[in-house]
Amino acid sequence: MEKIPSYDELKNNCDDFQAQIIRFLKVEQDLVNARSKLDRDLSRFKAIQTYSQKVINALSLEEFASITVESVVETFEVECSAFFMYNKSGNALTVQSQFGFDNEIKNEWQLNGEWISLKGFQKNGKVSIDQVVPDSVPFGKAGLYKVIFSPYYDEDENLHGMLTGGVSNSKKAYYDEITEELIPSFMVFTQQMSSLLRNFEAKQFLDMKVQQRTAEVVNQKKEIENINEELKQQKEELQTTNEILENQKEELQKTLERLKFAQSQLVQSEKMASLGQLVAGIAHEINNPVTFISAGVESLNTNLEEVRQVLDIYHRITPRNVAEKIKEIEDLKGKIDYNEALREIGNLIDSIKHGTERTSEIVRGLRTFSRLDEDVLKVANIHEGLDSTLILLRNKYKQRIEIEKHYGNIPEIECYPGQLNQVFMNILSNAIDAIDDKGTITISTVKSNDKVQVSIKDTGRGIPENIRTRIFEPFFTTKEVGHGTGLGLSISHGIIEKHKGKIKVISEVEKGSEFVISLPVKQGKG
Numbered sequence: 248m249e250k251i252p253s254y255d256e257l258k259n260n261c262d263d264f265q266a267q268i269i270r271f272l273k274v275e276q277d278l279v280n281a282r283s284k285l286d287r288d289l290s291r292f293k294a295i296q297t298y299s300q301k302v303i304n305a306l307s308l309e310e311f312a313s314i315t316v317e318s319v320v321e322t323f324e325v326e327c328s329a330f331f332m333y334n335k336s337g338n339a340l341t342v343q344s345q346f347g348f349d350n351e352i353k354n355e356w357q358l359n360g361e362w363i364s365l366k367g368f369q370k371n372g373k374v375s376i377d378q379v380v381p382d383s384v385p386f387g388k389a390g391l392y393k394v395i396f397s398p399y400y401d402e403d404e405n406l407h408g409m410l411t412g413g414v415s416n417s418k419k420a421y422y423d424e425i426t427e428e429l430i431p432s433f434m435v436f437t438q439q440m441s442s443l444l445r446n447f448e449a450k451q452f453l454d455m456k457v458q459q460r461t462a463e464v465v466n467q468k469k470e471i472e473n474i475n476e477e478l479k480q481q482k483e484e485l486q487t488t489n490e491i492l493e494n495q496k497e498e499l500q501k502t503l504e505r506l507k508f509a510q511s512q513l514v515q516s517e518k519m520a521s522l523g524q525l526v527a528g529i530a531h532e533i534n535n536p537v538t539f540i541s542a543g544v545e546s547l548n549t550n551l552e553e554v555r556q557v558l559d560i561y562h563r564i565t566p567r568n569v570a571e572k573i574k575e576i577e578d579l580k581g582k583i584d585y586n587e588a589l590r591e592i593g594n595l596i597d598s599i600k601h602g603t604e605r606t607s608e609i610v611r612g613l614r615t616f617s618r619l620d621e622d623v624l625k626v627a628n629i630h631e632g633l634d635s636t637l638i639l640l641r642n643k644y645k646q647r648i649e650i651e652k653h654y655g656n657i658p659e660i661e662c663y664p665g666q667l668n669q670v671f672m673n674i675l676s677n678a679i680d681a682i683d684d685k686g687t688i689t690i691s692t693v694k695s696n697d698k699v700q701v702s703i704k705d706t707g708r709g710i711p712e713n714i715r716t717r718i719f720e721p722f723f724t725t726k727e728v729g730h731g732t733g734l735g736l737s738i739s740h741g742i743i744e745k746h747k748g749k750i751k752v753i754s755e756v757e758k759g760s761e762f763v764i765s766l767p768v769k770q771g772k773g
């Protein structure tokens with residue numbers, strides 16, 4: 248039979264149960280509490296995750312900070328949040344972004360070095376919660392009641408900034424009290440934010456570098472384009488200049504051609520002038536022998552007629568009338584002075600011969616002189632040139648001026664003979680012109696080294712010192728209009744230069760002048 252428990256036993260058991268039930272209830276309460284705490288933490292971590300995804304797309308530091316403060320308020324269900332950054336040079340924390348404040352934290356309200364070291368935030372600071380001193384800067388001024396501070400650090404563990412959440416005096420009734428419970432998740436949030444911020448800053452730095460680089464490249468490209476443009480312009484300018492030069496060159500060439508033409512015209516006109524002067528003299532020169540010849544021919548005709556009459560009688564002689572005809576011939580011979588006629592015929596023939604020779608001499612001289620136009624290098628005899636020129640000039644000097652020739656043993660030289668003749672003509676004419684009445688012209692030639700020297704010296708009036716340097720100028724003349732062109736010496740100078748020779752003048756007033764020409768025997772190439 249089972250023993251019935253006593254009242255005391257039952258009571259004790261009952262108490263035990265009661266106590267056990269209370270314990271169970273408590274444990275259950277704890278479990279419920281733990282469960283809700285876990286639920287809260289979980290939702291916070293989810294919020295942190297959402298925050299991370301959001302903030303990663305921030306385009307600027309401002310946006311990053313503003314997303315952060317909004318997320319702090321959302322995640323931790325606090326009233327407001329501020330994002331501070333550490334300013335190293337000022338050793339102060341300044342607000343970068345804020346959310347949910349009635350009185351905003353002003354930019355100049357800084358947390359200075361003193362505050363920072365008081366908090367121990369310089370290095371490895373911990374999250375802390377403060378009851379705010381009213382009117383303190385900046386949180387008291389902003390009207391806050393309680394604040395949670397969470398410093399964050401850069402990779403070298405130097406203070407980088409601070410994240411805060413807070414509740415204001417005026418609204419603290421509507422919010423949960425900020426307690427220690429918030430610290431771990433706030434710390435996780437801050438750490439997550441800090442590493443995202445570092446990434447963000449690194450990315451921004453890279454972006455900035457890329458932008459800088461891009462800007463540099465763009466600038467360089469622009470510079471290159473500018474340089475290119477300049478080069479193009481310079482090229483165009485050069486082309487224009489080139490064209491101008493080309494045009495000028497053409498102009499110059501045309502002018503040169505015109506000048507050459509004008510020069511040849513001048514040479515021609517000087518030639519004409521000197522020839523014109525000569526023609527009169529030459530006509531006279533030729534007239535002389537021609538008169539000789541025609542007069543001679545007439546007398547010759549008369550004399551020959553007489554001789555023919557004698558010959559006629561001879562033809563009529565037959566064996567029967569020999570004596571009679573001989574007598575007739577003797578009579579006729581006596582009548583016409585036959586021997587005298589024969590002698591005269593001889594003389595007349597001589598005289599005609601002389602006249603013809605003189606004429607052909609002049610013609611030959613003209614022909615030699617008229618080689619003027621020849622522009623081909625030839626080997627020619629200088630003496631022949633001088634002599635033919637003298638023949639043409641004879642009328643101007645004969646019976647007035649004595650010509651003395653001292654011809655040396657010189658070789659023939661390579662030259663343009665017609666042109667040299669013109670030089671001799673010009674200088675000899677000048678010499679003749681310089682002698683007023685009687686005088687002498689001495690022509691000497693001599694060879695020295697590979698040159699030939701021709702000197703034409705007159706005993707004329709000489710060239711005054713003050714014009715001596717001007718006589719080779721074109722159109723310089725001291726002669727009356729119609730007598731001088733002033734081109735003779737200038738043209739002669741040109742011709743001698745063309746022969747790579749030299750011409751110089753020595754002169755003494757009242758005594759005379761000497762023109763000395765030196766010419767190379769060979770012209771050589773070029």
Ligand SMILES: Nc1ncnc2c1ncn2[C@@H]1O[C@H](COP(=O)(O)OP(=O)(O)O)[C@@H](O)[C@H]1O
Pocket residue numbers: 673677678681705707708709710718719723724725726730731732733734735736737760
């Ligand atoms: N032998 C000379 N004696 C004196 N004067 C001379 C002599 N040769 C040249 N002249 C001077 O040089 C000037 C220039 O000579 P030139 O060129 O032949 O031109 P032009 O004979 O037509 O005057 C002459 O006008 C003259 O004054």
Ligand SMILES: [Mg+2]
Pocket residue numbers: 673676677731733735736
């Ligand atoms: Mg002259």
